[in-house]
Every structure is written in C-alpha cells, then in structure tokens.
Amino acid sequence: MGVVPELPVGSCSRAMPVIGMGTSVDPPISAEAKKSAFLEGIKNGYRHFDTAFIYASEQPLGEAIAEALQLGLIKSRDELFITSKLGFDFAERHLVVPAIKMSLQNLQLEYLDLFLIHWPLRLSPGVEMNPFWQQKDLREFCKAKGIQITAYSPLGGSRTQWGDDRVMGCxxxxxxxxxxxxxxxxxxxxxxxxxxxxxxxxxxxxxxxxxxxxxxxQLPQRKRVLLAPLLGPHGLVLEIDAEI
Ligand SMILES: NC(=O)c1ccc[n+]([C@@H]2O[C@H](COP(=O)([O-])OP(=O)(O)OC[C@H]3O[C@@H](n4cnc5c(N)ncnc54)[C@H](OP(=O)(O)O)[C@@H]3O)[C@@H](O)[C@H]2O)c1
Known part of the structure; x- marks a missing residue:
C-alpha cells in the first residue's frame, strides 16, 4: 500500500489513517483465519483497524498485533490506530467503562485510539457511506463541526448479510x-x-x-445497512433502521 494520508481526530494524539481495515466478516470465519488476515493487513501496510466487541474480532486482532510486534512488522503499538465500539447491550452510563476495559483486555492493549457508540448509529460518526448513500447533509454538518466521519460499507457491503450488490453491480x-x-x-x-x-x-x-x-x-440514494435482518425486527432496531 502507498503512503496513506492521515487526518486529526479530536484531541487524539495519533492521527487517523484515512484507509482502514474492517474486521467484521460475513459469513463468519475462524478466529485463526481472522488473525492471519489482520497480520497480512499489517504486512501490507494497514495501520488503522476497525473492530468491535460484537464482531468477535478484538481477540484475533490483539493476537495479530502482538505477533506483528514480535516479528518486527511494527516497532510499537503507537504506530496503529485502533477503533472499537460500544455494543448495544452496554449502552448505559455505568456499563461504558467496563465495556472499554473488556475491549482492551480482548485486544491486549492499554488504550484505544477511538471508541465509537456502535448503536444507536445516530450518535456515532461511523456511518454507511458509498455512492448510493452519500450522506451529503451529514458530511457538511461534520465538516462544519470539524468531526471526522468513518465510512463503512464503501462497496455497499457486497456479498455480506447486511449489504447488497447495488454498488458493485451498478x-x-x-x-x-x-x-x-x-x-x-x-x-x-x-x-x-x-x-x-x-x-x-x-x-x-x-x-x-x-x-x-x-x-x-445522481444515483438514487437509499440506506442499505439495516439491523433488523441481523437482530430481528424489534422496536428500537426498526426505529434505527428507519433513520436517514
Ligand atoms: N459501525 C457499523 O455499524 C458497521 C456496519 C457495517 C460495517 N462496519 C465496518 O466497516 C467494515 C467494512 O464494511 P463492509 O464489509 O460492509 O464493506 P464493503 O467494502 O462495502 O463490503 C465488503 C464486501 O465487498 C467485497 N469486496 C471487497 N473487495 C472487492 C473487490 N475488489 N471486488 C469485488 N468485491 C469486493 C467483499 O467480498 P469478499 O469478502 O467475498 O471479497 C466483501 O464481502 C466492516 O468490516 C466493519 O469493520 C461497521
């Protein structure tokens, strides 16, 4: 991978590489296969990883980072930008710190560079963004406020449960x-x-x-990544899915 530009994120001392490796895999693969993929990612120059408790990728990513350090692929953990996310079940004030501690333990790390609220998405700058869901208003709002957005499903989540072929088949x-x-x-x-x-x-x-x-x-705009197929059609899930 060539040189990846980096952008400042709030008061975080480490700037965020604009290209990151997603760690949510569908259909699921073994933890060992995930670890190999992340290690391969580091070998190929990825320094920004997007993980979450719910992806079951924190542990294999932590193991890949430990191995990358051992192999000398990176000199220090500080070279990486690691994002994790607060799971839906932890979205209560008193559960936030325990959730962060659990993510750190899974990752064998002492700090995270970014911790997003996974759901409800309306509070998170990590959003679906691709040619069919360009999020122009949100981008303008965030730009005006100096908020960096993380775009997920840039290819529309092609071949995943949560996405479709709109981007790749366009x-x-x-x-x-x-x-x-x-x-x-x-x-x-x-x-x-x-x-x-x-x-x-x-x-x-x-x-x-x-x-x-x-x-x-001018491509028709429609949000695609919906939670109901993954979590079931419950009240809050449907409410979040209906948001634009
Ligand atoms: N915050 C959230 O709620 C949230 C939601 C969704 C995703 N995310 C994050 O964003 C990351 C990326 O999301 P995503 O997986 O939906 O992204 P995506 O890049 O839009 O879709 C990934 C799919 O694109 C296919 N693909 C990749 N490169 C391709 C190529 N060159 N030609 C054809 N197909 C190609 C892959 O298929 P193959 O695997 O078959 O190669 C994969 O199934 C996730 O891993 C996760 O970290 C966050």
Missing part, C-alpha cells in the same frame, strides 16, 4: 471504471488503497472528472 460505476481501465471496486475503495498502475507513483487520488462525478451524484 452500471454507471461499471462504465466509469471501464472507461478508465479500472474495476468497479477500484472506483469504490480499492483505487484509494492501491493507487495507479504498476510502476506509476502510488497516490490516493481518485481519477474522476466532473461529468462522472455528476453521474454518481
């Missing part, structure tokens, strides 16, 4: 990518990660012109 994106000799996924997040063609300087610029942007702007 003809507008396919045509734009084809005209540039790229793949649709590259026009999602991969282009950002891998830079340009072999041999060219790696950078993080998305090569896209005004007309193409306009086409993407």
């Amino acid at each position: 003809d507008v994106l396919k045509d734009i990518a084809k005209a540039k000799g790229k793949t649709t996924a590259q026009y999602g997040s991969k282009e950002l990660q891998q830079g340009q063609n072999e041999g060219e300087p790696r950078n993080l610029r998305l090569v896209i012109d005004y007309e193409e942007l306009n086409k993407i702007d």
Whole structure:
C-alpha cells in the first residue's frame, strides 16, 4: 500500500489513517483465519483497524498485533490506530467503562485510539457511506463541526448479510471504471488503497472528472445497512433502521 494520508481526530494524539481495515466478516470465519488476515493487513501496510466487541474480532486482532510486534512488522503499538465500539447491550452510563476495559483486555492493549457508540448509529460518526448513500447533509454538518466521519460499507457491503450488490453491480460505476481501465471496486475503495498502475507513483487520488462525478451524484440514494435482518425486527432496531 502507498503512503496513506492521515487526518486529526479530536484531541487524539495519533492521527487517523484515512484507509482502514474492517474486521467484521460475513459469513463468519475462524478466529485463526481472522488473525492471519489482520497480520497480512499489517504486512501490507494497514495501520488503522476497525473492530468491535460484537464482531468477535478484538481477540484475533490483539493476537495479530502482538505477533506483528514480535516479528518486527511494527516497532510499537503507537504506530496503529485502533477503533472499537460500544455494543448495544452496554449502552448505559455505568456499563461504558467496563465495556472499554473488556475491549482492551480482548485486544491486549492499554488504550484505544477511538471508541465509537456502535448503536444507536445516530450518535456515532461511523456511518454507511458509498455512492448510493452519500450522506451529503451529514458530511457538511461534520465538516462544519470539524468531526471526522468513518465510512463503512464503501462497496455497499457486497456479498455480506447486511449489504447488497447495488454498488458493485451498478452500471454507471461499471462504465466509469471501464472507461478508465479500472474495476468497479477500484472506483469504490480499492483505487484509494492501491493507487495507479504498476510502476506509476502510488497516490490516493481518485481519477474522476466532473461529468462522472455528476453521474454518481445522481444515483438514487437509499440506506442499505439495516439491523433488523441481523437482530430481528424489534422496536428500537426498526426505529434505527428507519433513520436517514
Ligand atoms: N459501525 C457499523 O455499524 C458497521 C456496519 C457495517 C460495517 N462496519 C465496518 O466497516 C467494515 C467494512 O464494511 P463492509 O464489509 O460492509 O464493506 P464493503 O467494502 O462495502 O463490503 C465488503 C464486501 O465487498 C467485497 N469486496 C471487497 N473487495 C472487492 C473487490 N475488489 N471486488 C469485488 N468485491 C469486493 C467483499 O467480498 P469478499 O469478502 O467475498 O471479497 C466483501 O464481502 C466492516 O468490516 C466493519 O469493520 C461497521
């Protein structure tokens, strides 16, 4: 991976690399397979990891970090930016600190760089964002307030329980990518990660012109990541799913 730009996040001393590795896997895989994937991620230059108690990825990520330190892939834990999240069952004042302690124990770490409220999503700057859910109002609001947003499901959660094929199967994106000799996924997040063609300087610029942007702007907007299929159609879950 090329050099990944970093953005400041609140009072956090470590800036956040703009590309992060998600750790929620669907369909589920073994803890050992997760650990290998995270270790591979570190080998390939990922320094920002998005984990959560509910993903059952904190422990394997902690093991991967410990091994990366042992192998000398990173010199110190401070090189990493680790996000975890407050689970739904812990969303009460007196449970927040115990939840953080549990995440730290799972990760074998002494601190987290960012701790998000997983649900309700309306309180968290970690949101679904992709060409079909561009979140323009939220982006403007956060920009004005100096809040960094973490975009999840940039490819629409293709091939996952919580997502669908809207982004990866979109003809507008396919045509734009084809005209540039790229793949649709590259026009999602991969282009950002891998830079340009072999041999060219790696950078993080998305090569896209005004007309193409306009086409993407006009794609029908609809939130896709819904909780009801995962948690069941209960009152609060349906209320959160109905939010825009
Ligand atoms: N805060 C929240 O509530 C929340 C909700 C959802 C997600 N997240 C976080 O965001 C992370 C990413 O979300 P996501 O998994 O929905 O993201 P995504 O990148 O939109 O979707 C991932 C899917 O895209 C497919 N994919 C990746 N690269 C591809 C390529 N080059 N060509 C074709 N398909 C490709 C993968 O399929 P294969 O696996 O088959 O390669 C995978 O199933 C999660 O791991 C989690 O950390 C947070």
